[in-house]
Amino acid sequence: MRILLIGAGRIGSALAPLLAASVHTITIIDPDKIELSNCDSQGYAREDIGKPKAQILATQYGMTAIIARCQDGLPDADMIIDATDNFTARVFLNDLALERTIPLVHTAISDAAGVVFTVTRDGPCLRCVYPENPAGLACTQVNPDILRFVAARALSMVLTPEPVMIRVTEKDVRRISVPMMCKHRKQQELKEKQARIDATPTKNQPPFELIPCKTGLWRAKLQGKARLNTLKTTFPVVLDTPILVVINHPIAGEIVVHETELAFKYCKDQQIADQAAKDICACVFGNNR
Numbered sequence: 001m002r003i004l005l006i007g008a009g010r011i012g013s014a015l016a017p018l019l020a021a022s023v024h025t026i027t028i029i030d031p032d033k034i035e036l037s038n039c040d041s042q043g044y045a046r047e048d049i050g051k052p053k054a055q056i057l058a059t060q061y062g063m064t065a066i067i068a069r070c071q072d073g074l075p076d077a078d079m080i081i082d083a084t085d086n087f088t089a090r091v092f093l094n095d096l097a098l099e100r101t102i103p104l105v106h107t108a109i110s111d112a113a114g115v116v117f118t119v120t121r122d123g124p125c126l127r128c129v130y131p132e133n134p135a136g137l138a139c140t141q142v143n144p145d146i147l148r149f150v151a152a153r154a155l156s157m158v159l160t161p162e163p164v165m166i167r168v169t170e171k172d173v174r175r176i177s178v179p180m181m182c183k184h185r186k187q188q189e190l191k192e193k194q195a196r197i198d199a200t201p202t203k204n205q206p207p208f209e210l211i212p213c214k215t216g217l218w219r220a221k222l223q224g225k226a227r228l229n230t231l232k233t234t235f236p237v238v239l240d241t242p243i244l245v246v247i248n249h250p251i252a253g254e255i256v257v258h259e260t261e262l263a264f265k266y267c268k269d270q271q272i273a274d275q276a277a278k279d280i281c282a283c284v285f286g287n288n289r
C-alpha cells in the first residue's frame with residue numbers, strides 16, 4: 001500500500017518509526033526545516049538543524065521525502081495520514097481523500113488531548129466532525145503518553161481503517177460517536193458527475209462518426225437533384241436544412257442525406273447500411289427505377 005504521511009512534526013516523527021516496521025511504501029511530506037526547538041520535542045538531532053525534516057525522517061526509516069506543502073501537489077496513494085498542525089491543510093487533505101476515495105487517518109494533539117479519526121468510504125468526513133476550525137489544537141507541552149497513544153492508534157487505523165473517532169486525555173480514552181451521513185462526499189460526487197458531463201463532447205466535437213454509404217446506390221439513382229419530399233414524409237426528420245436532411249431510420253439510426261451522398265451517423269454494419277440505402281432509394285426514386 002502507498003501511504004502519504006503528511007507532516008514530520010510531533011506526530012509525524014513519532015509515527016514514522018512505527019510505520020517503518022510495516023510493509024507499506026511511505027512518502028513523507030513536509031516543507032519545514034529542523035529548528036532548535038524541534039530537537040527535544042520531535043526527536044531530531046542538533047547536528048541536523050537547518051536540514052529538511054522530511055528528508056531526515058525518510059533517510060532514517062527508508063522512506064521517500066517530498067519537501068513541500070501538501071497543497072503543492074501529492075502523488076497517487078492508497079491512504080493519507082494527516083499529521084499536520086493547521087486546519088487549512090487538514091481540510092485540504094480531507095477533500096483530497098474524498099476526491100480520490102481513499103481513507104484518511106486524521107491525527108491531532110493539543111496540550112491536554114489527542115484525537116485520531118479515520119475518514120473512510122462509508123463514514124463521515126472531517127468537515128462533518130469539525131464544521132469550524134476547532135480551537136486548542138496548538139500545543140506547547142505534550143504529554144508523551146498521549147503522543148505515543150495517538151501514534152499507536154493511528155498505526156492501528158492504517159492497518160484497519162474504521163470510521164471512528166478516538167479522543168484521549170490524561171484521564172481517559174473515549175470513543176466519540178460521529179454523525180453517520182456525510183453531505184460533503186455527496187457534493188464531491190456531484191462535482192465529479194458534473195465534471196464527467198463537462199468532459200463529454202459538445203457541438204465542437206461531434207459525439208458521432210459519419211460513415212459514408214458504401215453501396216453507391218444513392219449516387220447511382222441520382223438524376224440531377226434528389227427529391228427529398230417523400231423521404232421527409234416517410235421517415236422521422238431530425239434535421240432539415242437547404243443542403244442536407246437528417247432522418248431517423250428504424251434500424252440504421254440517423255442518416256445524413258445530402259444531395260450527392262448518404263452518410264450514417266452511428267451504423268457501422270455494412271448489411272444494415274445497404275438495406276437502409278435501398279429503403280431510402282425505394283422511397284425517393286420508387287422501386288422500379
Ligand SMILES: [Zn+2]
Nearest residue numbers: 125128182184
Ligand atoms: Zn462530510
